Amino acid sequence: xxxxxxxxxxxxxxxxxxxxxxxxxxxxxxxxxxxxxxxxxxxxxxxxxxxxxxxxxxxxxxxxxxxxxxxxxxxxxxxxxxxxxxxxxxxxxxxxxxxxxxxxxxxxxxxxxxxxxxxxxxxxxxxxxxxxxxxxxxxxxxxxxxxxxxxxxxxxxxxxxxxxxxxxxxxxxxxxxxxxxxxxxxxxxxxxxxxxxxxxxxxxxxxxxxxxxxxxxxxxxxxxxxxxxxxxxxxxxxxxxxxxxxxxxxxxxxxxxxxxxxxxxxxxxxxxxxxxxxxxxxxxxxxxxxxxxxxxxxxxxxxxxxxxxxxxxxxxxxxxxxxxxxxxxxxxxxxxxxxxxxxxxxxxxxxxxxxxxxxxxxxx
Numbered sequence: 553x554x555x556x557x558x559x560x561x562x563x564x565x566x567x568x569x570x571x572x573x574x575x576x577x578x579x580x581x582x583x584x585x586x587x588x589x590x591x592x593x594x595x596x597x598x599x600x601x602x603x604x605x606x607x608x609x610x611x612x613x614x615x616x617x618x619x620x621x622x623x624x625x626x627x628x629x630x631x632x633x634x635x636x637x638x639x640x641x642x643x644x645x646x647x648x649x650x651x652x653x654x655x656x657x658x659x660x661x662x663x664x665x666x667x668x669x670x671x672x673x674x675x676x677x678x679x680x681x682x683x684x685x686x687x688x689x690x691x692x693x694x695x696x697x698x699x700x701x702x703x704x705x706x707x708x709x710x711x712x713x714x715x716x717x718x719x720x721x722x723x724x725x726x727x728x729x730x731x732x733x734x735x736x737x738x739x740x741x742x743x744x745x746x747x748x749x750x751x752x753x754x755x756x757x758x759x760x761x762x763x764x765x766x767x768x769x770x771x772x773x774x775x776x777x778x779x780x781x782x783x784x785x786x787x788x789x790x791x792x793x794x795x796x797x798x799x800x801x802x803x804x805x806x807x808x809x810x811x812x813x814x815x816x817x818x819x820x821x822x823x824x825x826x827x828x829x830x831x832x833x834x835x836x837x838x839x840x841x842x843x844x845x846x847x848x849x850x851x852x853x854x855x856x857x858x859x860x861x862x863x864x865x866x867x868x869x870x871x872x873x874x875x876x877x878x879x880x881x882x883x884x885x886x887x888x889x890x891x892x893x894x895x896x897x898x899x900x901x902x903x904x905x906x907x908x909x910x911x912x913x914x915x916x
Contacts, residue, residue, distance in 0.1 A: 574609025574630065574661030577602045578668065583640065585672030587747060590648060590680060596641045599668050603630045609661030614638055617654045620647060621670065625657070640670050648676025648684070648717055649749035675747045681719055690784020691720035692744065692775035699754055701792040707759045714752035714788065718744040722779040726750065729772035734760030735790055737771060743778065754790060761794040764848040764897045765905070796848070798901035810868075811841035812900035814908065819876055821890055821912030826880040833878075835908060837861075837896070838871040846899045850874050854892030856882030857910060876910055888914055 583597035603609055608631045614623030624639040638657055652671040658664060676684075685693030695715040704710055718724050723746060726739035736755040744750045752773070761767045769790040776783040801809065815836040824831055839845035845866040850859045858877045866872050876894060883890070890912035897905050 572607045573605050574603050574607050574632070574659070575605030576609070576657075576659055576661050576663060576666055577604040578666065579635075581667070582669045582671065585642065585670065587673045587675060588644070589675045590644050590646075590677045593645055594641055594643050595672070596639060597670060599638045599640065600635050601638075601666075602635050603632050603661065605661055606632050607661075608632065609659050611636060611638070612658045612660060614640075615656045615658070616640070617656070620651075621653050621655060623655055623657075630661075638668070640668075642670055642672070644674045646680055646684070648674050648680055649747065650674075673747050676717065676719070681717060685715070685717045687786060688784060689716075689773050689786040690724070690775045690782065691718060691722070691777060692724050692726065692750075692773075692784070693717050693719055694752070694773070694786070694788075697786060697788050699788065699790045701756055701790065703793045703795055704756075704758045705797045706761060706764075706794050707797065709758065710756050710792070712754045712756070712790075714754070716744065716750045716752060718746055718748055718750070718775075720777060720781070721746050722777040722781055724775045724777050724783070726752070727774045727776070729774065731771045732769045734758070735769050735771060737773075737788075744775075752788075754788075756790060756792060758792060758794050761792065764794055764796070765851065765895055766853070767792050767794055796899065796904055798904070801901055806901060808842040809901050810839050810843045810845035810866075810899060812845055812896070812898045812903050812906060813838045813840050814896065814906055817906070817908050819894075819908060819910045821878055821910060823913045823915060824878060824880050824890060826883075826885075826914065826916070828880060830877050830879045833876050833910070835874040835876065836871050837866065837874055837898075839866040839868055841900070842868050844868070847872075847874075848897040848899065850894065850896045852876075852892050852894045852910070854890075854910070855884065856880065857890075857892045857894070859894055874908075876908075878910065878912070880914065883914060885916075888916070890914055 578601040608629040611625045622641045626636045630636040657666045687694040687697045699712045734757045774785045819833045847864040856879045892910040894908040
């Protein structure tokens with residue numbers, strides 16, 4: 553009988569313990585700081601909850617989800633019916649635009665973890681806006697105007713982003729012009745509220761790329777105030793290095809593949825007079841493989857340097873010439889030396905891109 557009584561007493565204690573606990577009931581779970589200037593520096597808000605349980609609880613910690621937010625809290629036990637406070641501070645310096653941050657609050661009551669949020673809109677200072685968004689599109693500022701996509705296999709797609717900030721007191725509508733097929737820009741949101749940030753999402757389809765290697769595109773971005781004020785426009789550029797996909801070649805295909813052999817990786821033009829006409833040098837390319845070698849593209853981005861190929865398809869064991877022409881009158885007068893990079897792109901799976909340097913002196 554004694555054992556039965558002890559067991560019943562134990563069950564009663566467990567049942568009482570499971571019922572007697574603190575409970576967190578928030579008075580507010582979101583604190584809105586509204587719109588304020590970055591010059592304020594820091595803003596602080598207080599959020600409260602009531603212990604609606606039947607046992608005391610304590611706050612064990614407050615964990616913000618970013619370094620821009622700090623939290624403090626009541627450290628004394630919160631008795632049933634009492635109110636506890638959590639103080640949250642947001643640092644606005646260097647962070648123009650809208651924000652919404654979650655903060656985790658841990659307690660010994662139920663729930664063990666609560667999620668509260670702070671939000672607001674920071675009107676950026678002139679210095680911060682100019683530093684973080686240096687590209688002006690009328691009242692809209694962008695963080696950059698060039699979008700490098702890096703290497704991408706032909707047929708693949710990629711997305712990139714530009715960030716923007718509306719510096720005006722009026723909403724602005726963002727539109728695009730002169731968009732090339734394969735480039736799809738989108739403004740999110742399309743109408744940007746005063747003091748708010750936005751994103752330009754650029755979708756790129758390399759299947760539409762007209763060239764192997766570097767492809768450069770541009771399109772216009774226009775920001776028009778909804779209220780009819782003065783807008784602005786700017787040009788954005790997209791750059792991608794389009795490469796061939798050799799990953800599906802079988803071992804047999806690789807064994808029979810073309811092999812690109814360049815006779816040199818440097819062309820010396822010597823001293824090039826700016827008063828003379830164009831100067832040419834030739835470079836031999838040989839196919840030492842079994843299948844035909846196809847020169848996809850041979851080019852240089854250096855002004856005044858032109859590259860041409862005598863026949864782009866080279867049979868096994870045959871050669872052709874790459875002709876490099878330097879026009880001194882088209883080279884920047886400030887350049888004292890020629891140091892141009894020439895890219896030769898072929899269907900050689902082992903060396904699809906080879907680089908040749910064109911060098912020389914350019915006396916004034």
